Amino acid sequence: MWRRNSAHTIEVHLFIRGLDVNTEAKEGVVLVTGGSGYVGGWMIVGLLKRGFKVRTTVRDIAREASVRAAVTSQGVSGDGPTFCVADLSADKGWADAVSGCDFVVHVASPMGEGEPKGTDLLGPARDGTLRVLSAAVEAGVKRVVVTSSLAAALPARPGEEAVASDGAVWTDVNGKGVSDYARSKTLAERAAWEFIQQSNGATTLTTILPGMIMGPVMKRSISGSVGVVARLLAGKVPAIPNVGFNIVDVRDLVELHIEAMLAPQAAGQRFLASSDFLWLGDIARLLRENLGDHAAKVTSRRLPDFILRITALFQADARFMVSMIGRRPRFNTALASTLLDWHPRPASVAVLDCARSLLKAGLVPGSAPES
Template identity: 45%
Template sequence: MGTELVLVTGGSGFLGAHCVARLLTDGYRVRTTVRSLDREPDVLVLLRRAGVDPDGRLTFSAANLTDDAGWPAAVHGVDFVLHTASPFPPVQPRDANELIIPARDGALRALRAAREAGVKRVVLTSSFAAIGYGRPVLDRPYTEEDWTDPHAKVSPYVKSKTLAERAAWDFIGGAGGMELAVVNPVGIFGPVLGTRLSSSIEIVQRLMSGAVPATPRVSSGVVDVRDVAALHILAMVTPTAAGQRFLASAGDAMGLPEMARVLHARLGGVAAKVPTRVMPDLVVRLAGLFNRSLAQEVVPRLGKVKHLSNAKARELLGWEPRSNEDALVATAESLVELGLA
């Protein structure tokens, strides 16, 4: 640490910006990729909101997931790569390849460039999407040993994350010494730094703003973005992390009705618009007939709970995440502070 240079791909993203902030706080030199150098001021704003001063230790490089140009310069002289950049659309495309190609080819582009530059280790941001879909819900907690079946009827996003991670592991098998570790987060919550909101953050925003009259009986894993960033760095520096996957979840899955109760209990009047009623499953299914996104993302999850284990990250890396409740409250407080809820 101190002289080591870390490349973070996608530094303008929610997780990418927090990874940059944590690395700078820990004393690393950092380079981050953005699709255009015009985004450099945006990243600096995000870092200021995170309370971090780059102090001359942050540089920028233009690189795109869909183009080879820029990648050799981005990885030049780099010791480690955190590959957090990946497409995540607000609405699932009808053509899965719109997500699969940039996710898979972008990961391979970053890995190929890293290998050619002599990078020691790459930490790839995958997702629980590559672990817990395409098969019947397990009656035990999901772990890193589980894999999504990409040939089953799964969403384009789930398929893209699964195929991208599979391609990365296949690539590293012949990468000649370069190491790979993978982090598989569940829904990422925590302090928002800008106005571009991920789908997980939008859940809390919609609850806080009263945009939904009642909460459906669906559940999600929860993890604070700061803890996901910390896990990436632990996976980067811990020798035994090489060749391993790490499921990043603060605890077990949490239902939306429970999330609403936590926000009410912890935030009081600020959470006055958060719904207190639970939406009957039949109402959700009927609404799904007229809303494609609801039909794809919510209806299949009604009443199903995917239990989660973070034992491996805790035991192998000493990872100590914040609680589900603290991650949710931090999300809501940051949305209020930014005037977004």
């Protein structure tokens, strides 16, 4: 049970894993960018369950129906989100999107895993973030919470991984082996902080740096991280490379965003968001040991490092993983724990809940939906 006492809170909110009880609605309108995405969808659900009025952006209004259906599937009653069209690559629509909002949670961003070589990730990430911030400051929004990534707080050299990175650490964008994704997230977040420092307005900024985001799905479309579990279950991964991930459950990530949005002490802070580190081999073993016949296609075969390096020469997914071979970066999430009382689920729970929801929804290729 968590008890929250915030200047913005008008009720005692009880949270028990998977159960939200609101005795009275909150005041405030929150804009969630990228509502059709994995994190964006869960963010909408979390905010609505906490009693906020939610507005969300989509690039195409045709996505409204699927987002509404997903939100409704999570037992959210009453008015759902309202929708507006805005794209990170253009100015149009952002002023209207933020108008009248108290808070902005900026989730939308290009992912980068598996993108063709030469794909521009920096432009949409940095310029899109600045568009959102500019509109928010102009509209007098109280706080913007930007979703960054642990990829923006990587230790400079492999030998430094024995010491956990924290909010004071920034990825060296010119470092050897730094991926385009890590570079884009780092430069986008730096640009956000510089913009806020120069704006001299009332709008405050907080950034959240999550690891690999797992947990249950609620839509037919799935994210790249969730897709890793789906591919393992479908037998689409013939051998396991020597790579691993710092994992955070999407439900815990939503809670952290909301607390960072509300807490006065969160202004100006970078919060790292991760639970446990799991090697991809650990994830495969979890699936085999807990899902019975549903995990019959999950391989235990290991992929030699040199094969991954060769494959990376012509395959985008492999190229993304090369810099991760054998690396186990450590991250210090104590700030989120001490300032916001944030305590995430174990990574194993996030992975297994993800797998079970994929199976139930029929999102594993070659598997029928569970009854």
